[in-house]
Amino acid sequence: xxxxxxxxxxxxxxxxxxxxxxxxxxxxxxxxxxxxxxxxxxxxxxxxxxxxxxxxxxxxxxxxxxxxxxxxxxxxxxxxxxxxxxxxxxxxxxxxxxxxxxxxxxxxxxxxxxxxxxxxxxxxxxxxxxxxxxxxxxxxxxxxxxxxxxxxxxxxxxxxxxxxxxxxxxxxxxxxxxxxxxxxxxxxxxxxxxxxxxxxxxxxxxxxxxxxxxxxxxxxxxxxxxxxxxxxxxxxxxxxxxxxxxxxxxxxxxxxxxxxxxxxxxxxxx
Amino acid sequence: xxxxxxxxxxxxxxxxxxxxxxxxxxxxxxxxxxxxxxxxxxxxxxxxxxxxxxxxxxxxxxxxxxxxxxxxxxxxxxxxxxxxxxxxxxxxxxxxxxxxxxxxxxxxxxxxxxxxxxxxxxxxxxxxxxxxxxxxxxxxxxxxxxxxxxxxxxxxxxxxxxxxxxxxxxxxxxxxxxxxxxxxxxxxxxxxxxxxxxxxxxxxxxxxxxxxxxxxxxxxxxxxxxxxxxxxxxxxxxxxxxxxxxxxxxxxxxxxxxxxxxxxxxxxxxxxxxxxxxxxxxxxxxxxxxxxxxxxxxxxxxxxxxxxxxxxxxxxxxxxxxxxxxxxxxxxxxxxxxxxxxxxx
Numbered sequence: 001x002x003x004x005x006x007x008x009x010x011x012x013x014x015x016x017x018x019x020x021x022x023x024x025x026x027x028x029x030x031x032x033x034x035x036x037x038x039x040x041x042x043x044x045x046x047x048x049x050x051x052x053x054x055x056x057x058x059x060x061x062x063x064x065x066x067x068x069x070x071x072x073x074x075x076x077x078x079x080x081x082x083x084x085x086x087x088x089x090x091x092x093x094x095x096x097x098x099x100x101x102x103x104x105x106x107x108x109x110x111x112x113x114x115x116x117x118x119x120x121x122x123x124x125x126x127x128x129x130x131x132x133x134x135x136x137x138x139x140x141x142x143x144x145x146x147x148x149x150x151x152x153x154x155x156x157x158x159x160x161x162x163x164x165x166x167x168x169x170x171x172x173x174x175x176x177x178x179x180x181x182x183x184x185x186x187x188x189x190x191x192x193x194x195x196x197x198x199x200x201x202x203x204x205x206x207x208x209x210x211x212x213x214x215x216x217x218x219x220x221x222x223x224x225x226x227x228x229x230x231x232x233x234x235x236x237x238x239x240x241x242x243x244x245x246x247x248x249x250x251x252x253x254x255x256x257x258x259x260x261x262x263x264x265x266x267x268x269x270x
Numbered sequence: 271x272x273x274x275x276x277x278x279x280x281x282x283x284x285x286x287x288x289x290x291x292x293x294x295x296x297x298x299x300x301x302x303x304x305x306x307x308x309x310x311x312x313x314x315x316x317x318x319x320x321x322x323x324x325x326x327x328x329x330x331x332x333x334x335x336x337x338x339x340x341x342x343x344x345x346x347x348x349x350x351x352x353x354x355x356x357x358x359x360x361x362x363x364x365x366x367x368x369x370x371x372x373x374x375x376x377x378x379x380x381x382x383x384x385x386x387x388x389x390x391x392x393x394x395x396x397x398x399x400x401x402x403x404x405x406x407x408x409x410x411x412x413x414x415x416x417x418x419x420x421x422x423x424x425x426x427x428x429x430x431x432x433x434x435x436x437x438x439x440x441x442x443x444x445x446x447x448x449x450x451x452x453x454x455x456x457x458x459x460x461x462x463x464x465x466x467x468x469x470x471x472x473x474x475x476x477x478x479x480x481x482x483x484x485x486x487x488x489x490x491x492x493x494x495x496x497x498x499x500x501x502x503x504x505x506x507x508x509x510x511x512x513x514x515x516x517x518x519x520x521x522x523x524x525x526x527x528x529x530x531x532x533x534x535x536x537x538x539x540x541x542x543x544x545x546x547x548x549x550x551x552x553x554x555x556x557x558x559x560x561x562x563x564x565x566x567x568x569x570x571x572x573x574x575x576x577x578x579x580x581x582x583x584x585x586x587x588x589x590x591x592x593x594x595x596x597x598x599x600x601x602x603x604x605x606x607x608x609x610x611x612x613x614x615x
Contacts, residue, residue: 167360170326173347174354175374175425185373189364 020080025248028241035238044239045246053252056220061138061222062251063208065145069153069202070195072146077157078187092158096151103148103211110144110216111135136218144212149205151200160194207251256264274302274461275428277323282333284318292318294485295333302338303459307476309466312507315485316465317433323463324431325350333607337428353422354358357434359414361406367417368393368402392420395454412443419454429461436471448474469509473497481505497546503615506544513550513587515561516542528581528605529561533612540614549611550589552577552603559604563587568597579603 001009008195018113021251045051065194077205080092098106114120114135121131132142177185210224231240277300284293293315300306308316321327322335327345329335335343342350354360361370368389375385393399396416401409409417415435422430435451436444450476455462466472472479473493480494481488481504488508489501502508517526519540524531531543553559563581575593578586588604597603 132332165358165360167356167358168362170324170347171354171356171360171421172352172362172373173326174352174422176348176351176377178348181377185362185364189362192364217598 020259029245032238032242032245035236035242038208041082041239041242042246045250051157051226052219054223054226055246058207058223059250059254061141061145062203064142065149065206066199066203066230068142068146069149070199073150073153073157073198074191074195076150076187076233077154078161078191081158081161092154093153098147098153101148103144103209104215105211106144106148107212107215109147110140110212114140114143136216136220138220140221141213141216141220141222144216145206145209148212149202152205153202156194156198157191160191164190170222196259200258203258204251204255207247207254225233274459276300276302276335277429277461277463278336279319279322279329280334280336281318281328282322282335283331284315284322284327284333293322296487296579298480298487298490300461300463301477302461304477305455305462305464305475306480307464307472308482309469309472309476309479310482310488312468312481313484316467316480316482319480319482320431320433320463320465323429324352324354324452336604351425353425353427353430355418355422355430355432355435357417357437359411359418359438360412361417361421363406365406366402367398367404367406367409370406370417370518371421371424373421385496389415392424395423396420411439412447415439415447416419416450419451423458423460427460429463430455432462432464434466435464437466437468444471473509479614481508483508499613500615503544506615508611511547511588513545513547513589514542514585515581515583515587526561526581527583528563529559531560531607531612533609535612537614542614544613544615545607545611547588547590549608550587551606551608552589552591553606555605557606559606561587561607562602563605565597565599565601565603567599570575577603581605 022080032041037044045055076095080088101109112118114133116131116133118133118135121133125131134143164187168190169182172182172186208224210228213222213225214219214228224247227240227243227247230236230243277298279296279298281295281297282293282462283291285291285297296315296319298306298319308319308610310316318327322329325335325342325345329343334341334342337350347354348441350527362373365373371389371392372385375388380388389402390399393402394518396419397414398416398420401413401417406414406417418435432451436447439447448471455475460583464472476493478490479493479496480490483504489496489505491499497509498503500509506512515524515526515528515531517524519525519536519538522532522536523533524533524540524543533543534541553561563579563586565577566580566586567578569576570593571590574590575595577589577596577597579589580586589605591597
């Protein structure tokens with residue numbers, strides 16, 4: 001490709017990247033250092049106990065969400081890909097519906113399920129049990145995030161499951177592999193690229209999710225909430241900027257580590 | 271040597287859940303150590319038969335599959351100890367060549383030393399020692415199929431089941447591997463069932479061939495029997511090329527648009543007679559030329575010419591003739607048919 005044409009075609013991506021990512025991020029980076037504590041604001045996320053706890057909570061919730069989402073999506077995705085039954089299309093459509101919901105709505109649904117008037121509570125009291133309320137706990141937050149993340153992962157996993165060669169499973173079975181060994185040796189390795197990419201998106205989304213946290217995290221400090229509070233309540237714009245930047249960096253780092261730890265993402269070869 | 275078992279299919283039919291009948295009730299006896307080829311076009315039931323033997327499908331009620339004296343009908347493939355080789359190789363992409371071959375041994379909880387020894391044996395048997403540590407995506411198609419064979423044989427299966435193992439390979443490699451598989455099966459003396467749609471492959475490899483048609487067995491027999499004494503027109507036309515003349519019998523003479531053929535055993539009711547290209551030749555000079563036609567195509571094949579001669583039939587007659595003489599399109603030729611090759615079906 002001639003050099004001029006190359007540069008010309010690169011232009012849209014470069015413009016987009018500069019306008020919506022590079023310039024705002026650079027600005028944010030410098031705003032972060034514009035407060036009283038200067039560049040030290042960037043260290044606050046590890047030196048300030050409250051911020052540090054919020055960081056850990058955020059990462060832990062995101063990690064648990066990712067694991068749960070991948071587990072549910074893998075089982076459901078492979079099952080839905082392999083079985084044809086009446087209502088299957090409707091079920092797939094319904095499972096991907098939350099894509100269109102704002103996080104606040106997802107949070108509201110968790111409250112309806114596990115809140116003070118929630119359905120789970122109703123069922124428990126009906127059988128004379130105690131009314132469990134976990135909508136506002138870490139469990140409720142995870143539940144909301146999982147609900148939010150499943151549509152994003154299940155389609156990726158279904159697409160990957162479709163490409164799995166059924167002969168590979170038959171070959172494994174011919175050597176006496178049990179169903180669990182088939183999952184371990186054939187299905188999971190075959191789904192691995194999809195699991196890594198879907199898991200990465202799931203993790204990043206959970207780290208940054210705001211709407212659900214806004215509705216549910218009344219007693220839990222997660223970073224997006226902390227940033228919101230710093231920004232609106234305390235008008236501590238520099239701290240909010242520093243935390244935002246750190247949040248982005250930490251999420252990016254976690255993903256980079258996950259990717260390199262899981263090795264190459266080469267798709268399954270025939 | 272491997273432990274060779276005979277395999278019996280008794281009254282095995284297969285109807286899929288959507289109601290499609292893939293296989294009509296079939297009885298089949300496969301001798302210990304025999305190589306049996308299931309041959310037919312796609313949809314004839316050959317793969318279904320193989321999958322019934324493998325335990326990947328269950329026969330309809332009333333059908334039985336026996337390995338030696340043992341009824342394995344209810345056993346899934348995991349419990350049958352059969353080796354499988356697929357057209358798509360089905361090698362585990364997340365494992366190296368050696369790990370693939372060791373897979374079955376690992377599931378059998380053999381010690382690392384035992385596994386290593388057996389993998390070494392198998393690599394040597396298939397002459398792929400230098401590939402041991404390669405990953406699967408670094409292998410060519412022929413190498414992959416060798417690995418697949420080594421993997422299937424490593425566990426000393428009771429039977430080796432091959433589902434179109436050469437179909438994905440190019441012609442030259444197919445010839446080489448066909449030869450290798452043939453000597454391998456003979457050397458090992460393992461009971462082998464080989465599915466193919468390629469009649470040349472079937473003829474070369476099979477001790478016996480089962481020709482299948484629409485879920486039924488059309489004929490079972492040694493390659494030579496099937497070729498020389500086909501039981502039906504379907505078999506005759508599926509295996510090799512068959513020339514056909516249509517007309518009627520007048521005593522010992524069969525009259526057709528292109529002339530006549532003399533055949534002492536000619537049935538009086540014959541409406542068509544069949545013969546192979548190798549029993550058809552250009553009439554020698556001075557010989558009574560009973561059939562005449564015009565050359566519609568001549569393909570030069572180096573050592574011979576494949577000639578298509580229009581004798582007024584639906585399809586031209588095919589014959590092979592020495593390449594010494596040149597044939598031109600539209601040229602009139604006189605043909606003779608060897609009597610011993612004539613048949614009616």
